Amino acid sequence: MTEVRVPTLGESVTEATVATWFKQPGDAVAVDEMLCELETDKVTVEVPSPVAGVLSEIVAAEGETVGVDALLASITEGATADAPAAGPAPTAEKPTPKKPSEQAPATDSKNAPSAEKLAADNNVDIANVDGSGRDGRVMKGDVLSAMNNPQPVVASAPKAPSAPRSGDDADREERVKMTRLRQTIARRLKESQNTAAMLTTYNEVDMSAVMDLRNEYKELFLKKHGVKLGFMSFFTKACCHALKEIPEVNAEIDGTDVVYKNYVNMGIAAGTPSGLVVPVIRDADSLSFAEIEKAIAEKGARARDGKLGMDEMQGGSFTISNGGVYGSLLSSPILNPPQSGILGMHSIQKRAVVVNDEIVIRPMMYLALSYDHRIVDGKGAVTFLVRVKEALEDPRRLLMDL
Missing domain, CATH: 3.30.559.10 (Chloramphenicol acetyltransferase-like domain)
Incomplete structure (x- = not known):
């Protein structure tokens, strides 16, 4: 069993937030394959796998704050993801046909949460972004590339105006946690105003x-x-x-x-x-x-x-x-x-x-x-x-x- 820990984050940086896990327990990983992204108050740090094997456990979930050298996950070195864990055999049931709208997608790919948030913040249609991750998963870098190289927009029929919504305005608001980078920008700019005679x-x-x-x-x-x-x-x-x-x-x-x-x-x-x-x-x-x-x-x-x-x-x-x-x-x-x-x-x-x-x-x-x-x-x-x-x-x- 190999432990995956938070790497050295740089001068004066002592903690980070787990932004995205690219792998889930049971997934096979190769040496140097990206496991997760850590977001500090200055940059985003990618954590690669130190060995080849199977990701057996995630200790720090997305959104958690971790310190330098904290345990992130553990990997079973040399194992493969083909062999299922031992346990009682499930009872066989006759599958029930699903409607087309309920059919599972062709792959089990799931876009990285950081990519979803970045696309939403910048009005990027993530469905039109080519994913470079496993099974076509869209990563944060894919969204950045799409933003730097925008595709031509196809005109669509205008939507009918929606009726005004009644009730509390809170129903029409969205609360999103500030990134560590944005928190640091806000803190440093305010400190500058409070400290310097500008x-x-x-x-x-x-x-x-x-x-x-x-x-x-x-x-x-x-x-x-x-x-x-x-x-x-x-x-x-x-x-x-x-x-x-x-x-x-x-x-x-x-x-x-x-x-x-x-x-x-x-x-x-x-x-x-x-x-x-x-x-x-x-x-x-x-x-x-x-x-x-x-x-x-x-x-x-x-x-x-x-x-x-x-x-x-x-x-x-x-x-x-x-x-x-x-x-x-x-x-x-x-x-x-x-x-x-x-x-x-x-x-x-x-x-x-x-x-x-x-x-x-x-x-x-x-x-x-x-x-x-x-x-x-x-x-x-x-x-x-x-x-x-x-x-x-x-x-x-x-x-x-x-």
């Missing part, structure tokens, strides 16, 4: 120079580096440049000490079906445009597929959040503690602006810098945002370190 300063940037430079070199950039040239590498470079001049924006408070960091681990906020995550690009200040774009693309894809590891979301020193991809025109981003600064990007809109005493149409973007006023003074915050604006409006300054 303030936001705003500016706007003319994106003409960056857009012209990108349009001129994007095909050559893609051909040489194998990755598209986007706007995020320009903003990352501009922020790294400004952080060198205003180091307190890249620092953090530890008790009565201020910890200044001589590196930039850039957090890039990314929205996923499960919630907001912030993968970290380490030593971003020493990376090229191509290296930054490759890192953003790779970590963004891993975030959407729920494949980020614990270490990939820890140790950030500054964060960039791009609400513009969702259409946000202006917002005040919330700090990602213990960091002291976060830059908010927004939609690019053509607006009338005055240039050399003439009214011209330019692609403009509002920028927002939220900062911890306990460590960053107003002068430093405004100067930081001005340096970012200057670098974006004249990208040559980045090459000349001006």
Whole structure:
């Protein structure tokens, strides 16, 4: 008999919730075949089978909270699922024919609960999702893939409006337990508001120079580096440049000490079906445009597929959040503690602006810098945002370190 226990979950993570069991007692399992998913407050962890055999017992059911090294299940090593357990033979009965609507499905497959919930939360018809699990079982990753590659929608006849329901409104409500990730997001954001003396300063940037430079070199950039040239590498470079001049924006408070960091681990906020995550690009200040774009693309894809590891979301020193991809025109981003600064990007809109005493149409973007006023003074915050604006409006300054 082999025990299956909760693996090490990562730094500062001591417990998890059993989200989904892919196998049931009596099922045969192979080495490294996924047994269950554990949901922590940061990532989802898959637990593989350490041996081949038969899953004999599940100790921690779905929804239970378990600690590190807690017993999850036990496996009978080397056994097969073909031999039924010994016991009295059932009394033979003549089967009663069933109506077509009562017939059992062709397989005994059952979709993973995490896949069912993810599909329901995002209005995905799980019946149209191809399952990769045993007997065609739809897994969470299958739903994520379907969301990233939506199928064309076939128009259907409109439904007749239903009559208003009478009675208590509770009959029309649905109560769903928050995921550990969502609970952590809620707790950390509120802690940030309660702890930091948070303030936001705003500016706007003319994106003409960056857009012209990108349009001129994007095909050559893609051909040489194998990755598209986007706007995020320009903003990352501009922020790294400004952080060198205003180091307190890249620092953090530890008790009565201020910890200044001589590196930039850039957090890039990314929205996923499960919630907001912030993968970290380490030593971003020493990376090229191509290296930054490759890192953003790779970590963004891993975030959407729920494949980020614990270490990939820890140790950030500054964060960039791009609400513009969702259409946000202006917002005040919330700090990602213990960091002291976060830059908010927004939609690019053509607006009338005055240039050399003439009214011209330019692609403009509002920028927002939220900062911890306990460590960053107003002068430093405004100067930081001005340096970012200057670098974006004249990208040559980045090459000349001006």
